[in-house]
Amino acid sequence: MSRQKIDSxxxxxQSRLETLEHLFKTGQTYFSDDESLLQKRIAPDMFPFGTQIxxxxxxxxxxxxxxExxxxxxxxxxxVSLAQGYEHIANTKKLLSNIKVExxxxxEEIRLELGEGLYMELTGSVYVNEFLIPNFYFHLITAYDILRMAGVPIGKKDYMIHLMPLVRKK
Known part of the structure; x- marks a missing residue:
């Protein structure tokens, strides 16, 4: 029995949820704990920062x-509150850390209900690689972009924070 792929x-x-949390904290500091941060959006027809979380x-x-x-x-x-945003992140990290499958x-097959009578049937690998991960990055990047557009002083090092422990100086 192997867990190498599941662990990966x-x-x-987990590491990108840390990125989301870092971006959120940076935005919160920039907006001096003003919860209006959660309503910032790129365009009127796009979801706001809080929804992106x-x-x-x-x-x-x-x-x-x-x-499970x-x-x-x-x-x-x-x-609608900073606490709710952090709770989403914390609860997701906790649930994720408790996975025990091989x-x-x-x-295994998964059936994804898409609404309006639409669905997809996928293997778990396709579900992860073609549905979950692309959607995950789309919303993480959108959250980052909202903060940048709102003037929060973040850059690539904030988005790639998971690599910072590997950076060395000559």
Whole structure:
């Protein structure tokens, strides 16, 4: 029995949730704890920063539920307080850290209900690599972009914070 792939997925999600938390804290500091930060958005027809936090967390959250054999469901997208945003991140990290399945789980089929009578049937590997991870990065990057647009002084080193321990100076 192997857990190498599952462990890799967990590590990726955990480290990027740390990135999301870092970006959130930086934005919170820049906005002096003003919860209006949660309503910032790139365009009127796009979801605000608070919703991007929930949508980013939904991917590892639902991965964890699927691994546990539980029904998928999304977190509340109406993030109206800083505490609620941090709670989404913390609860997702905790759920993710409790995964106990083997890599064989990735060969199982999953049916994703898309609403309006639409669905997809995918293997676990396709679910992770073609659905979860792209959606995860889309919402993480959108959260980053909202903060940049709002004037928060962040850059690539903040987005790539998971690599900072590997950076050396000559």
């Amino acid at each position: 997925i967990q590590t990726l999600f 929930a949508f980013t967390c939904n991917q590892p959250y639902n991965f964890s539920l699927w691994c 054999g539980k029904p998928l469901h999304n977190l509340n997208p109406e993030v 890599d064989e789980k990735l060969t």
